[in-house]
Amino acid sequence: MTHLDDGAISAGAGAHAARAGGAGSGAVAAGLFEVDGVLTDTRDAHRRAWAAVFDVYLDCVGGPRGAAFTEADFRRYVEGRSGGDAVRGFMDSRGIELPEGELGDHATRSTVHGLSESKDRLLLSIIEREGVRAYPDAAGLVARARAAGSAVVAVAPSTTARAILSAAGLDGCLDACIDAIEVQSRRLRGEPAPDAYLAGADAVGVAPSRCAVFANAVGGIAAGRGGGFALVIGVDRMRSEVRSAELRRAGADRVTSDLAELRWP
DSSP states (O other), X not given: OOOGXXXXXXXXXXXXXXXXXXXXXXXXXXXXXXXXXXXXXXXXXXXXXXXXXXXXXXXXXXXXTTOOOOHHHXXXXXXXXXXXXXHHHHHHHTTOOOOOOOTTOOXXXXXXXXXXXXXXXXXXXXXXXXXXXXXXXXXXXXXXXXXXXXXXXXXXXXXXXXXXXXXXXOGGGOSEEEOHHHHHHTTOOOTTSSXXXXXXXXXXXXXXXXXXXXXXXXXXXXXXXXXXXXXXXXXXXXXXXHHHHHHHHHTOSEEESOGGGOBOO
């Protein structure tokens, strides 16, 4: 079995396989893929939806000067997090405390759950208007994994993941999807905790030591590292040295901007 450095995916290739007791245990039997930024080109749609919601709210309450939502805010407080955690993190950074409200709060309510619902509705309208593009390299890797008899699982912190996957034509290529609805109903912890990825592995009956995690958010990489998975692959769609370095520091075994570089198995 060749190692990941040669472009192949094997359970003995990652730095984390030895800790998980998976080194030498055979080929990776499942891939756990983040949705936004790994499987689908929807990262910017999420960013725009959050920016619209946060900026409107800050305008309404007379937020502090310079408080507008930025790309740096998206990366620090939102990317890889559930809607509730994103709202809490961003508002805390601006010195604003919102009431939690309740799951199912209407999008017009100024609560954590209300703002999260508002963002989801706006994102769905963007998707309906603009469509969703699956990354060709990701679709190709998923096809190779399935042809090899490996399981494919989508993992996402959002409640809109299934709609995104359906719009991208990827829903029929998956064995399971662990989204925010699943996380909330099972009271799982969000990233950087590994709970959602562990749930994905469990859903297809594959031990973490035989799973590869593919993530583009630092939290997803940290979750893969913390869960004892065989391999953790950072996906840097921005092709940025700074971004790639962040993913490596978070624990990625390898960072790539093109999943076509990887063979399965």
